[in-house]
Amino acid sequence: MSKYLSKLTIPLLAVMLGLIAGSIIMLISGYDPIAGYGVMLDGIIGEQYYIGESLRTIITYVLAGLAVAFAFRTGLFNIGVEGQLIVGWLAAVWVGVAFELPKFIHLPLAIVAGALAGALWAFIPGYLKAKFRVHEVIVSIMLNYTALYVTNYLINDILTDKKDRTERIADSASLSSPFLQSLTDYSRLHWGIVIAIICIIIMWFILEKTKMGFELKAVGFNQHASEYAGMSVNKNIILSMVISGVFAGLAGVMEGLGTFGYAAIKGGFTGMGFDGIAVALLGANTAIGVALAAILFGGLKAGALNMPLQIGIPSEIVDIIIALIIFFVAASYFIRWLAQRFNQKGVK
Amino acid sequence: MEYVIEMLNIRKEFPGIVANDNVTLQLKKGEIHALLGENGAGKSTLMNVLFGLYQPEQGEIRVKGKPVHITSPNVANDLGIGMVHQHFMLVDPFTVTENIILGKEPANAGKINLKDASKKVRELSVKYHLSVDPDAKIADISVGMQQRVEILKTLYRGADILIFDEPTAVLTPQEIKELIAIMKALIKEGKSIILITHKLKEIMEVCDRVTVIRKGRGIDTLDVRDTNPNELASLMVGRDVVFKTEKIEAKPTDIVLEVKNIEVKDSRGISAVKNLSLSVRAGEIIGIAGVDGNGQSELIEALTGLRKISAGTIKLNGKELQNQRPRKVTESGVGHIPEDRHKHGLVLDYSIGENIVLQTYYQEPYSKKGVLNSKKIFEKARKIIKEYDVRTPSEYTPARSLSGGNQQKAIIGREVDRNPDLLIAAQPTRGLDVGAIEFIHKRLIEQRDTGKAILLISFELDEIMNVSDKIAVIYEGEIVAIVDPKKATEQELGLLMAGSKRAEAGDKSNV
DSSP: OHHHHHHHHHHHHHHHHHHHHHHHHHHHTTHHHHHHHHHHHHHHSHHHHHHHHHOOOHHHHHHHHHHHHHHHHTTOOOOHHHHHHHHHHHHHHHHHHOOOOHHHHHHHHHHHHHEEEHHHHHHHHHHHHHHOOHHHHHHHHHHHHHHHHHHIIIIIISSSOOOOOOOOGGGGGGGGGGGHHHTTSOOOOTTHHHHHHHHHHHHHHHHHHHHHHHHHHHHHHHHHHHHHHTOOOHHHHHHHEEEEEEHHHHHIIIIIIIIISSSSSOSSOOOOOOOOHHEEEEEEEEHHHHHHHHHHHHHHHHTTTOOOOOOOOOOOHHHHHHHHHHHHHTHHEEEEEEEEHHHHHHHH | EEEEEEEEEEEEETTTEEEEEEEEEETTTTEEEEEETOOOSSSSHHHHHHHEEEEEEEEEEEEEEEOOOSHHHHHHHHHTEEEEEOOOOOOOOOOOHHHHHHTTTOOTTTOOOOOHHHHHHHHHHHTOOOOOOTTTTGSEEEEEEHHHHHHHHHHHHHHHHHHHSSGGHHHHHHHHHHHHHHHHHHHHHTOOOEEEEOOOOOOHHHOOOOEEEEEEEEEEEEEEGGOHHHHHHHHHSOOOOSOOOOOOOOOOOSSSEEEEEEEEOOTOOOEEEEEEEEEEEEOEEEEEEOOOOSSSHHHHHHHHTSOEEEEEEEEEETOOOTTTHHHHHHHHHEEEEOOIIIIOEEEEEEBBBHHHTTTTTSSSSEETTTEEOOHHHHHHHHHHHHTTTTOOTTSSSSSSSSHHHHHHHHHHHHHHHOOOOOOOOSSTTTTOOOHHHHHHHHHHHHHHTTTTTEEEEEHHHHHHHOOOOEEEEEEEEETEEEEEETTTOHHHHHHHHHHTTTGGOOOOGGO
């Protein structure tokens, strides 16, 4: 029990320190931190609509976080979640726009298309690492840009005639849910929440309960011993990236089929894939940890929207607070030291 | 005679364990004092207390009669205590001098005076017969030389009391001789030395007195003159230890492993094993003796499927097995105790239980349709932990937190339990203490007696002579002689391993 408690202490302390530092910044900038956080909290859970929107944001963070965490657990750093998310988004929308099929075929087909696109995009760095020992970080960073510009081109020149967004997907491919919307005062909350929960369970199951997870983690920890024990190191590197890419692609599906219902030309990255790194880090790369961290991140991001509207605090302040939380998590060594000092003083 | 260091009734606890309990160690001026104990007995903890890395819960430390509080290594340095670490703390691209002054750079307005430092290092080197070149780069000098740099580092900082942490573990026999001479020279110059070791031979050779600790407790302090290796071993382990492993005559039967004219290239593409032939029968132990780097590693890797062979054949029970994947080799009936247990033998971050099924996790009953059966896995682990006396808090403990001996027992348990026809044991006792070595040798012989073929590769001549039924000497990737351990002497083997007497090598093919 105490083991789990100490696992939670550091992220919680990091969040607290981040919030404190954030209030200092608000004070310096001339805003009232108590009112600021009040408005933020209001923007997260103050109204049914806000709850719906917060949940919707959380869904994408869960999947992006799982993608990064899965790769981390198997010894790889998938910094290309952003790009995999973008291609997943477009692939799902493409299928959603191009076909007219009954819902029970069309929707799964569009979801699978998005997942596969993400997987394919992640397969490339995985394959290059396995075959030529090219570092996955470099390849996947470059593939982020490739994804961004390729999808922009496809939207602009292939899918539409020089328009900046695709048509809306057919209703039969949409994740949006009148039922969930009516529950949350017509927010954009969609059925993706079910997919996110399933994915959390799948990640936990694969890593903790299956033979595949046993191999993936072993290869991540010690390639030599894994090879000696008869596992195929290269196969597992590729597999790890592909599964990570599936999660990332699904994160894109959530945006394409759930939130927006179309894909638009992007001037820059969505940022959600990169935030996934922070979510994974904060969640200690476990399935349940990622879920909790995504709730925090999604909540902060959604609540932040309320701050400029109600009392004029720029939403950048929230970005700073989030950045500070990440900073404190990354500096967990410092926090551990702090916690130790605290404990020692308590004893004496 | 006065004591330069007194550690009186030291107690050090870590969460859940008592690492040192009521240990007393008194070091006289000008003596070499051995600190003897099994792996995990608490030797390093005690020395880390002396060196200021840990604070004791109870007990007193006195330096030259005065009670002191050593709160950090810097305080220890100021008191004249220096530590020569087992794992060297050196910066490879730096020169000897740069390494020695690191942290205590003689600077003038921010500019380091390397010339003076280098001169001082040279003087020290000459005074203690260390023959170290102050301007050589660490990366370019031998391991033995690097150790002398560590010694110089402590001397440069003005140490009078030197702690040597298992200094011979990394040295060749020649270097060990030189180190012993250096230690004697240091004593002559008035220094005092604490030698941490579990090698009884060294204690008998160089030490004046010895303090034995066992399971964290101080057992006794003896004059080396009044004791003998047998007494020390039983004090250390807590029971009588047999050095010469008892074994009945081997009864070899069918050929299990047959290696014919194989060639294996190393990572640089150079032939490390050339035209090597060898066979091992059921019920016998073949020991491969040789100096490190004569193709042993490549040979093992080829036999276990980790490396491809470029010529020849490897047959197991008559079936060809060369250039197969490791899994195929394992499934064909080969067990392998790897040379480097941390690199190849264990996933250190996995629990002991998970490590025990590292090669069998995919088979029933450990997994079914791709889903692991934790219950069966840890049941198996408990069985092996019990049978092989692996000392671990539980089967869920990460392999990393076990001592080397217990890690090795777990690996041996795992390999033997798979019931292989051929067991390849590479350096199975490296870094282990006498108790664990005895245990492992017994198990190997036990396996032989149940009709397994065993190939033992070791750099320790004692081990090879003790355990093997036949010795194959490897030199530059070839088997140069087959000898009978009952007839051969160490000198003879040593000469063969060094490449002489090659022409007289026996008939290689009828091994």
